Amino acid sequence: MLIGYARTSTLDQKAGLEAQKRDLSAAGCERIFEEEVSSVDVAKRERLVEALSFARSGDTLIVTKLDRLARSVAHLVELLAQLEAKGVSLRIMAMGIDTSTPTGKLMLTILGGVAEFEREIMLERQREGIAKAKAAGRYKGRAPTAQAKADDVLRLHREGVGGTEIAKRLGIGRASVYRILNGSEDAGKGAAAPAPVNSSAQ
Structure with missing residues (x-):
């Protein structure tokens, strides 16, 4: 039909x-x-x-x-x-x-190739735009997911939750949890502050 x-x-x-x-x-x-x-x-x-x-x-x-x-x-x-x-x-x-x-x-095959070419050109322009913005100091990018959850990591650690469990609850990697804990400016400021953590633990 x-x-x-x-x-x-x-x-x-x-x-x-x-x-x-x-x-x-x-x-x-x-x-x-x-x-x-x-x-x-x-x-x-x-x-x-x-x-x-x-x-x-x-x-x-x-x-x-x-x-x-x-x-x-x-x-x-x-x-x-x-x-x-x-x-x-x-x-x-x-x-x-x-x-x-x-x-x-x-x-149809040719049109598919043209569509892929258009997409590659678009991505290339996007990458060039980001590179120029970085060079000019205007590009900040997205905040790292793990760092955005740093406060939650520290809070759970103070509550006695282990690194592996913290990673599971917050949906981030264990290595990220330990980086946040070891790099915390709270370390040494008081008894409630998290102490440096060895990533081989847990």
């Missing part, structure tokens, strides 16, 4: 949606799902979700242009994975892509 999906943004002319429906009907679509929603409101594409749910193995989902379906290459690859899992093909009329053909499958 051929299933059509047509989308227009809230800023587009209504004629754009009618043109898509006309082209999809001419392509032989027996069922057409249509909606008016912007490209960024992916979570609100209820009719697309219905189309994906409606499609069965052997069916083909057809759109007139790529931007009517996906907001990015990565999003397209995600949708293609969903369709492939159901045994449903995708046809993009303007690009001449049909994943039911060997050429279409090759295009």
